[in-house]
Amino acid sequence: SAVISQKPSRDICQRGTSLTIQCQVDSQVTMMFWYRQQPGQSLTLIATANQGSEATYESGFVIDKFPISRPNLTFSTLTVSNMSPEDSSIYLCSVVTGQIYNEQFFGPGTRLTVL
Amino acid sequence: QKEVEQDPGPLSVPEGAIVSLNCTYSNSAFQYFMWYRQYSRKGPELLMYTYSSGNKEDGRFTAQVDKSSKYISLFIRDSQPSDSATYLCAMPHMEYGNKLVFGAGTILRVKS
Numbered sequence: 396s397a398v399i400s401q402k403p404s405r406d407i408c409q410r411g412t413s414l415t416i417q418c419q420v421d422s423q424v425t426m427m428f429w430y431r432q433q434p435g436q437s438l439t440l441i442a443t444a445n446q447g448s449e450a451t452y453e454s455g456f457v458i459d460k461f462p463i464s465r466p467n468l469t470f471s472t473l474t475v476s477n478m479s480p481e482d483s484s485i486y487l488c489s490v491v492t493g494q495i496y497n498e499q500f501f502g503p504g505t506r507l508t509v510l
Numbered sequence: 511q512k513e514v515e516q517d518p519g520p521l522s523v524p525e526g527a528i529v530s531l532n533c534t535y536s537n538s539a540f541q542y543f544m545w546y547r548q549y550s551r552k553g554p555e556l557l558m559y560t561y562s563s564g565n566k567e568d569g570r571f572t573a574q575v576d577k578s579s580k581y582i583s584l585f586i587r588d589s590q591p592s593d594s595a596t597y598l599c600a601m602p603h604m605e606y607g608n609k610l611v612f613g614a615g616t617i618l619r620v621k622s
Contacts, residue, residue, distance in 0.1 A: 399553075435518075437598060437612040438554070453609075487553050499610060501546075501553035 397422055397492050399502035407508045408478055415474045416505045418488035423468035426491040429461070432504070433484045444471040444488075478509045513537050516599055516613030525622045529586040533599035533613045536580065540601040543575050545584045548596045548615065557597075558584070589620045 398421040408414050418427065427444040442450040442463055450463035465471040475482050485504045492500065516533045523529055531545075542561055546554035560566045563577045572585040586593055598615040602608040 437516075437614045438610075439612075440609055489553075498556060498559065499544075500556060503553045504551075506551070 397424060397490055397500050399490060399500060401488060401502040401505050403505060405506040409510055410479055412478055413474055413476045415472050416486050418471045418502055420469045420490055424490040424492050427465060427471045428489045429463060429473045430487045430489060431484045432487060480509045483507060483509045511536055513611050514601060514613045517616055518614045520617035520619055522619045523589055525591060525620055527589050529589050529618060531584040531597050531616050533582050534580055535601060539604055542602050543582045544600040545573055546598045546600060548598060554598060591620050591622045594618055594620050
């Protein structure tokens with residue numbers, strides 16, 4: 396497994412502002428992902444964070460709204476841009492650590508509230 | 511129709527009961543089946559995963575897959591209040607880079 400930390404753990408933001416969420420892993424990982432979990436709902440994949448190249452976004456998510464960086468094999472950021480109350484959610488990063496691709500481990504999440 | 515269906519509950523049981531959590535899926539291409547546990551205000555934690563059909567046991571937890579019925583189950587024996595959490599089933603979508611498809615999650619409450 397891997398130890399994953401996220402910053403901030405929670406934040407309350409004003410409409411129209413942006414927030415950058417950091418994900419740090421204690422070891423090099425093969426893949427990193429960003430998910431959203433809206434209140435009372437399951438997890439929805441936002442994008443795959445690719446090291447050294449542009450992220451791969453899922454249907455319904457765009458780079459202008461959710462820019463992602465992954466400068467190395469242990470760190471990634473997700474920015475939620477021009478926020479609205481509909482962006483209030485828990486944002487989670489997850490990683491795949493090695494050869495067993497389907498073992499995905501999640502960070503503790505960032506709880507975002509937009510007023 | 512969602513690819514993965516899971517009753518959101520909540521499911522409330524007394525301490526010591528056997529708990530059965532279930533998911534159905536529609537895509538016959540799914541080969542791996544995972545169960546995650548998520549405590550309140552925490553990220554999901556991988557509990558178990560199985561490949562293809564059959565059973566897999568780990569302590570008080572047993573995962574069961576019936577591919578002919580497209581039905582998976584997680585059984586918890588001797589349930590404890592500390593098992594109170596949301597349980598999510600998930601399956602990697604082989605046709606789309608192993609992207610995980612999650613069920614809605616079942617809220618479990620074990621009463622002492």
